[in-house]
Amino acid sequence: MKSIVTVLVCVALAACDIAGSSKQAEPVDDRRLSQAQAEPANWMTHGGTYREQRYNQLDLINTESVENLGLKWFYQFEDRRGLEATPLVIDGVIYTTSAWSRVHAFDATTGEPLWHYDPEIAGEVAFKACCDVVNRGPAFYQGKVYVGALDGRLIAVDAKTGKEVWSTVTVDQAKSYTITGAPRVIKGKVLIGNSGGEYGVRGYVSAYDAETGDLVWRFYTVPPIHGAEPDGAASDSMIAAAQATWAGDWSELGGGGTVWDAIVYDEDFDQVLVGVGNGSPWPRSLRSEGQGDNLFISSVLALDPDTGKYKWHYQGTPGEEWDFTQTQPIILATLEIDKQPRKVMMQAPKNGFFYVIDRSNGKLISAENYVPQNWTTGIDLETGRPKMAPDARYSGDELFVALPSGHGGHNWQPMAYHPDTGLVYIPAQEIALAYQLNQPFEVRVGGWNLGVDLAVNEIPDDQEQIDAIRSQLKGFLIAWDPIKQKEAWRVDHLGPWNGGVLATAGGLVFQGNASGYLQAFDASTGRKVWSFDTKVGIIAPPITYAVDGVQYIALMAGYGGGYGLAAPFTENAGFRPNGRLMVFALNEELDYDVVKPELAPAVVVNKVWEKAGRDNGAQIYETTCGLCHGATARSSGIVPDLRRSPILASAEAWQAVVHDGVLKDRGMIGFSAYLSPEDIEDVRGYVAERALQLHKHGN
Ligand code: CA
Numbered sequence: 001m002k003s004i005v006t007v008l009v010c011v012a013l014a015a016c017d018i019a020g021s022s023k024q025a026e027p028v029d030d031r032r033l034s035q036a037q038a039e040p041a042n043w044m045t046h047g048g049t050y051r052e053q054r055y056n057q058l059d060l061i062n063t064e065s066v067e068n069l070g071l072k073w074f075y076q077f078e079d080r081r082g083l084e085a086t087p088l089v090i091d092g093v094i095y096t097t098s099a100w101s102r103v104h105a106f107d108a109t110t111g112e113p114l115w116h117y118d119p120e121i122a123g124e125v126a127f128k129a130c131c132d133v134v135n136r137g138p139a140f141y142q143g144k145v146y147v148g149a150l151d152g153r154l155i156a157v158d159a160k161t162g163k164e165v166w167s168t169v170t171v172d173q174a175k176s177y178t179i180t181g182a183p184r185v186i187k188g189k190v191l192i193g194n195s196g197g198e199y200g201v202r203g204y205v206s207a208y209d210a211e212t213g214d215l216v217w218r219f220y221t222v223p224p225i226h227g228a229e230p231d232g233a234a235s236d237s238m239i240a241a242a243q244a245t246w247a248g249d250w251s252e253l254g255g256g257g258t259v260w261d262a263i264v265y266d267e268d269f270d271q272v273l274v275g276v277g278n279g280s281p282w283p284r285s286l287r288s289e290g291q292g293d294n295l296f297i298s299s300v301l302a303l304d305p306d307t308g309k310y311k312w313h314y315q316g317t318p319g320e321e322w323d324f325t326q327t328q329p330i331i332l333a334t335l336e337i338d339k340q341p342r343k344v345m346m347q348a349p350k351n352g353f354f355y356v357i358d359r360s361n362g363k364l365i366s367a368e369n370y371v372p373q374n375w376t377t378g379i380d381l382e383t384g385r386p387k388m389a390p391d392a393r394y395s396g397d398e399l400f401v402a403l404p405s406g407h408g409g410h411n412w413q414p415m416a417y418h419p420d421t422g423l424v425y426i427p428a429q430e431i432a433l434a435y436q437l438n439q440p441f442e443v444r445v446g447g448w449n450l451g452v453d454l455a456v457n458e459i460p461d462d463q464e465q466i467d468a469i470r471s472q473l474k475g476f477l478i479a480w481d482p483i484k485q486k487e488a489w490r491v492d493h494l495g496p497w498n499g500g501v502l503a504t505a506g507g508l509v510f511q512g513n514a515s516g517y518l519q520a521f522d523a524s525t526g527r528k529v530w531s532f533d534t535k536v537g538i539i540a541p542p543i544t545y546a547v548d549g550v551q552y553i554a555l556m557a558g559y560g561g562g563y564g565l566a567a568p569f570t571e572n573a574g575f576r577p578n579g580r581l582m583v584f585a586l587n588e589e590l591d592y593d594v595v596k597p598e599l600a601p602a603v604v605v606n607k608v609w610e611k612a613g614r615d616n617g618a619q620i621y622e623t624t625c626g627l628c629h630g631a632t633a634r635s636s637g638i639v640p641d642l643r644r645s646p647i648l649a650s651a652e653a654w655q656a657v658v659h660d661g662v663l664k665d666r667g668m669i670g671f672s673a674y675l676s677p678e679d680i681e682d683v684r685g686y687v688a689e690r691a692l693q694l695h696k697h698g699n
Contacts, residue, residue, distance in 0.1 A: 025091035027142050030187060034267060040505075041546040043089045046137055046182040047414065048543070050265045051332040054416035055503045056544045060551040061586060062506030066520050066530040071590040072552065073111030074582040075104075080638060082539060082560015083579040084412065085137035086182065086500070088145075089545035089554070095159070096556060096581060097135040101149040101179075103157055104581075108554075109547045111583060115162030119149045126150075126667030128176040128446075130198045130627065131562030132638070133667065136261065136412065141185040141210050148179035148192045154208055156190075166213035170194065170206055175254075176446050177201050186265040186272055186305045189216050193259025197277045197325070200449045202254035203297075204233075205263065205274050207308060217308030221257035221276045221296045225249050234308030242296060247289040253449055255287065256280030257297040261327040261412050266302070266359055268332075268343050271311050273359075274301045275327035275347070278406070281451030283437055284321045285395050293318035298326045300347065302362060312362030317351050318385060321393065322375065322435060323406025324351040329414045331424065335483055337365060346482050348415060348426050350408030351386075353379060356482055368485035370478055371409035371428050375402055394435045399456060405433030407496070407563050414500035414541045416509065421523050423479045423488055425509050429496035430474040431563070433457060438623075447674055448624065455622040459568070459632045461693055470495070473567075477501070477511050479526060489526035491519075497563040500541025502553075510553060512538025514564075518555055518582075532584070535594035536577050539564060553584040560638045566627050568634030575599065576637040600644040602695035607651075609685030617686030620679055624671070633690035634699075639667075643691035654684045 081099035152171035171177035176199030262275030352373035499512035537559025558579020635641035661670020
């Protein structure tokens with residue numbers, strides 16, 4: 001009898017299980033997931049609870065005590081690719097994922113590794129990944145850990161042993177689908193989407209039986225083309241409505257609409273809210289004859305979690321053509337608006353607007369831009385539609401410099417909501433990008449197919465001009481009042497692409513930045529109250545948990561991801577240490593340092609290329625190579641800087657790698673299907689020119 005009373009009290013009093021025993025814990029089932037907010041010692045789902053507020057009620061670490069926060073333990077992973085995962089903590093064990101979809105379990109107190117699971121992703125799959133070989137974290141349910149693997153498998157692993165229980169291929173692996181997102185477990189089903197919007201795929205979200213891995217339902221975000229057979233999927237009932245917003249034949253490049261991040265269970269209305277990605281290819285003129293809203297790209301979809309049946313949608317960017325995904329994290333809350341409690345979802349997608357949407361029907365309540373934007377003249381609150389700026393839709397030879405751009409005013413880095421301050425904390429940024437049609441547009445099957453010529457975004461050699469561009473790249477932590485739709489305060493970072501956010505009842509907001517500092521701010525004022533130099537660029541969000549009465553902060557530190565790979569002007573460019581899981585507690589002070597090695601010198605090549613060859617090489621490099629190796633051959637340091645690579649010195653070695661693919665196991669495929677040996681030698685000419693620039697001028 002006494003134990004029942006204890007359990008009931010624990011559910012009622014959120015804090016009492018902080019000191020509770022973790023040893024006789026019950027299975028993580030629907031009831032426990034539903035009441036996750038009553039267990040602040042654990043972090044059981046991707047966003048902390050089903051509402052994904054990333055707010056935790058632990059308050060031992062607070063605005064007063066945080067000055068005594070220090071490193072307790074860390075674990076260094078095997079490579080330096082990006083780390084984006086939100087770890088989970090269940091009853092004293094921390095589960096997380098690293099690059100290449102690897103899963104790890106540690107004792108959450110000591111850091112002792114309990115097991116590692118490696119899905120052994122083939123290195124060449126990296127070619128299909130737009131934005132690094134990252135993974136945003138696992139899901140946990142009934143003794144199993146679930147991971148969406150980069151090659152499209154959904155895998156269940158035994159939480160005690162790390163042994164594979166089942167594995168299901170969720171995509172056509174002949175196509176350029178990948179998975180980087182965290183699965184979510186909802187009512188006994190594991191929900192997962194995929195990525196590939198830049199590679200010509202058709203997006204969908206699927207639900208699998210958590211016990212067996214069998215497919216339960218699938219919803220395609222893009223309809224089959226006019227006249228085609230239905231899919232036999234949950235989305236069939238919406239085919240006619242969706243097709244009415246498309247024109248022409250979008251089957252070759254799939255249409256896009258990948259579900260690569262937000263999948264949120266809304267218990268209030270028993271629905272799952274799914275964020276949908278951009279169109280493929282990017283320009284609407286190449287995708288849909290320049291017409292139509294193209295449902296359901298760049299939308300939020302509400303689906304029935306049992307059947308996948310459509311309930312409602314809200315499309316933030318109709319007829320999207322700037323890589324404005326609406327996959328960004330979704331937070332559920334009840335806000336008092338005009339003296340009425342409203343059950344809302346909040347989202348700050350790439351297009352720069354902060355949306356507050358009524359979850360009962362998908363109707364827009366309010367929207368204001370949280371960063372400067374130039375693609376609209378505002379949002380019509382009657383229709384919920386953007387009022388398009390006249391020049392935003394680029395066509396013909398016209399060029400449109402968009403702010404925000406496909407990098408997003410806010411990207412996947414999770415934001416947090418603090419119910420006491422009523423503020424949403426957004427990892428926001430300003431990165432402009434010029435858009436111009438790629439003409440003539442030739443589809444590269446399975447390859448990078450934007451339909452946009454990114455080479456127009458030229459980066460100069462002159463250091464003053466470089467500095468001028470760099471000064472335009474901005475990153476912030478913005479505290480946003482979702483009711484007033486205005487900023488309360490902001491913190492300036494040195495540049496964009498910083499970490500996700502955690503809010504706590506200790507009156508704190510935690511965020512890491514690209515420069516490697518994990519920082520804590522007063523949630524009310526933005527005053528910085530704590531900082532730790534991890535010496536590793538941070539993009540992932542911190543979490544908090546407790547074991548035996550001690551509160552911890554945990555963080556995956558490791559720079560990378562889409563912007564992190566491609567952008568040359570980042571802090572610590574050139575040097576990236578291996579990623580690591582770092583855990584902090586009060587009154588701890590583990591010795592910590594990261595030694596920077598010397599960078600290899602620029603390789604000077606003894607050959608002169610014709611200008612036409614170098615120009616051809618530049619065009620190929622900037623559309624094929626630069627996404628990973630860095631724009632203008634300036635690597636951000638995660639994959640090799642080709643200007644410093646000994647392979648550059650030898651035409652034969654260069655062909656062996658770039659044409660024949662001798663390094664494919666490390667993620668560098670051979671490009672013989674896409675490029676001729678002459679093209680590949682031209683690329684060497686361009687990189688050699690960049691290396692000479694580095695040798696002579698140091699940039
Ligand atoms: Ca995209």
